[in-house]
Amino acid sequence: MINRRKFIQASAFTGLATAIGQPLRGNDLHPAIKGKPVVVSTWDAGIRANKAAWDILSKGGRALDAVEKGVMVTEEEQNCCVGLGANPDRDGFVTLDACIMDEFSNCGSVAFLERIKHPIAVARRVMEKTPHVMLVGSGAQQFAVAEGFPLEEQKLSPEAEKAYKDWLIKSEYKPPAINVENKQGGHGPFAPARLSNGEWNHDTIGMVAMDTNGNLSGSCTTSGAGFKMRGRLGDSPIIGAGLFVDNEVGACTATGQGEDVIRVAGSHSVVELMRQGLSPEMACKKVIERIIRIKGPKAKDIQVGFLAINKKGQVGAWSIHKGFEYAIRNQGEERLVKAKFVME
Numbered sequence: 301m302i303n304r305r306k307f308i309q310a311s312a313f314t315g316l317a318t319a320i321g322q323p324l325r326g327n328d329l330h331p332a333i334k335g336k337p338v339v340v341s342t343w344d345a346g347i348r349a350n351k352a353a354w355d356i357l358s359k360g361g362r363a364l365d366a367v368e369k370g371v372m373v374t375e376e377e378q379n380c381c382v383g384l385g386a387n388p389d390r391d392g393f394v395t396l397d398a399c400i401m402d403e404f405s406n407c408g409s410v411a412f413l414e415r416i417k418h419p420i421a422v423a424r425r426v427m428e429k430t431p432h433v434m435l436v437g438s439g440a441q442q443f444a445v446a447e448g449f450p451l452e453e454q455k456l457s458p459e460a461e462k463a464y465k466d467w468l469i470k471s472e473y474k475p476p477a478i479n480v481e482n483k484q485g486g487h488g489p490f491a492p493a494r495l496s497n498g499e500w501n502h503d504t505i506g507m508v509a510m511d512t513n514g515n516l517s518g519s520c521t522t523s524g525a526g527f528k529m530r531g532r533l534g535d536s537p538i539i540g541a542g543l544f545v546d547n548e549v550g551a552c553t554a555t556g557q558g559e560d561v562i563r564v565a566g567s568h569s570v571v572e573l574m575r576q577g578l579s580p581e582m583a584c585k586k587v588i589e590r591i592i593r594i595k596g597p598k599a600k601d602i603q604v605g606f607l608a609i610n611k612k613g614q615v616g617a618w619s620i621h622k623g624f625e626y627a628i629r630n631q632g633e634e635r636l637v638k639a640k641f642v643m644e
């Protein structure tokens with residue numbers, strides 16, 4: 301049996317250092333999980349978002365508060381691809397989508413929301429202050445303003461401004477063809493797009509957390525696919541697609557090509573597979589394989605990733621292509637983990 305001193309040494313060794321980790325085996329407890337609480341979120345911006353979530357979780361706070369405050373950090377980062385400074389639609393407008401879900405299956409969502417800095421906070425108000433789950437467009441904006449959220453001026457980040465100008469040159473409305481050999485890709489209206497350096501340009505953060513009481517909550521917020529058609533929604537604001545929480549079983553969030561996540565009710569499907577006994581990692585893998593089967597050869601042009609947690613605190617992820625990563629934070633460590641994938 302590990303004694304207290306050894307335990308302290310072991311945790312000091314694992315430390316709080318940020319490291320690039322290896323994917324975990326499906327049926328293993330995450331080695332870092334020394335109990336609750338825990339928070340995980342998609343992509344590398346998740347490291348910073350998790351910090352804000354951890355401030356709440358580590359003090360015994362509720363997972364719902366943690367997942368809201370956590371992704372607000374990303375919504376605020378003007379150089380990132382999620383909030384008001386993100387890639388616009390093909391007409392030049394930034395339109396934001398977000399949803400949130402708690403341990404009681406309460407949920408709220410906003411979509412096609414313009415000029416509001418924190419869509420996730422508005423989604424929470426929809427959940428708590430209206431009899432509805434989802435508000436969209438000008439109605440969502442009107443509700444946000446009535447709730448005291450300031451109407452901001454749209455200001456693209458310099459990166460988004462440049463990306464939009466570059467995109468306008470060709471205005472091509474099709475997925476960026478990915479040449480797997482040389483990893484060349486383009487910037488297209490499909491998310492996330494692979495850049496010419498082989499990296500993924502992503503526009504979303506999804507976060508799921510378990511608090512000290514063992515309760516689960518999740519959040520997801522995005523600017524959607526860059527240069528999308530005006531009015532297009534992806535999976536991110538849709539409960540069951542971009543996010544799903546079942547406090548008896550687990551929680552899942554998605555990133556990537558929203559249309560293909562919606563088609564398989566992605567996050568809900570992952571949670572249902574966990575209910576049947578699959579580990580989070582294997583549940584994510586199965587749904588990724590389902591998407592690949594449906595898409596056939598076209599699967600090589602799109603990216604989708606799932607990130608899930610179950611009631612035991614096991615964490616797992618899987619993606620179509622190499623490159624998806626998630627951030628984890630708990631008592632033992634804080635690090636970025638590369639997800640397993642099907643295709644290079």
Ligand code: SD4
Pocket residue numbers: 491492501502503504522523524525533534535536554555556557558559
């Ligand atoms: C969407 N799922 O709007 C989002 C985009 C995304 O990284 O995840 N980008 O389809």
